[in-house]
Amino acid sequence: MQATLIGFSAILMWSLLALLTASSGKVPPFQLAAMCFSIAATIGLIALAAKPAGFRNLRQPLRIWCLGVGGLFGYHFFYFTALRNAPAVEASLIGYLWPLLIVVGSAFLPGERLGWHHITGVLAGLAGTVLIVSKNSLSFDDSFAFGYGAALLSAFIWAAYSLLSRRFGTVPTDIVTGFCAITAIFSLICHLALEQTVWPQGTGQWLAVAGLGLLPVGGAFYAWDFGVKHGDIRVLGTASYAAPLLSTLILVASGVGQADWRVALACVLITGGAVVAAKDLLFAPAHREEQVEK
Secondary structure: OHHHHHHHHHHHHHOOHHHHHHHOOOOOHHHHHHHHHHHHHHHHHHHHHOOOOHHHHHOOOHHHHHHHHHHHHHHHHHHHHHHHHOOHHHHHHHHOOHHHHHHHHHHHOOOOOOOHHHHHHHHHHHHHHHHHHHOOOOOOOHHHHHHHHHHHHHHHHHHHHHHHHHHOOOOOHHHHHHHHHHHHHHHHHHHHHHOOOOOOOHHHHHHHHHHHHHHHHHHHHHHHHHHHHHOOHHHHHHHOOHHHHHHHHHHHHOOOOOOOHHHHHHHHHHHHHHHHHOHHHHHOHHHHHHHHHO
């Protein structure tokens, strides 16, 4: 239960992504990723320095490094590519298929069983997300097929990263420090090759960038790694649909967005879906903990 809650804290942090990104000014995406992942890596390095022999946890097989860097950098690379080559609404919706892929894919993990309530919950969450993201309408145009494909690939990459991380549950979360550092380097290379540098203007924008690096593009990845390795990955996958909902509510509370019936209905669908998916965890905790221990 505790590990699942830690994983859920990542979802709460991701809900701040839209607001902080909007507050960071006109910094290009790869430059922003490089800056934020540098902050995230610095957090990890400080934590490792405070531990006895903490840096030894970075000594992991090559396949672990490929998984982590491929997950963090690969997801962001293809998601940014999708946004460059397709309308943001449709690309975002396709990209947000990853919670569904995680829940369905969890059936292939050792010791996991996929029940009707997991499928029902994640589909309700997806429906709620469609309501929030689509707003007025959806229009998939064949001319944006490349962008749609990149968005779909980003969803598969993040789902695969999360599911495979579960299989390597003995690898300490400290390794995420290294993933963030290399992702920052790769993002910087992409920025120099594809973008023009634009620095944040004013204290507010710099604070927004720092907030991104500390929370949704920083601490969230550490929390998610621990959660998917030691918590209920099916519940976390379903609960991930709360991120766009919470993000919308935060924008509304900040005066940036507006609430309407779609947001209200999405609240019901996403919250209800999460409760249905987590019924084993919520209503039979002792039984669930016994299963996890075995």
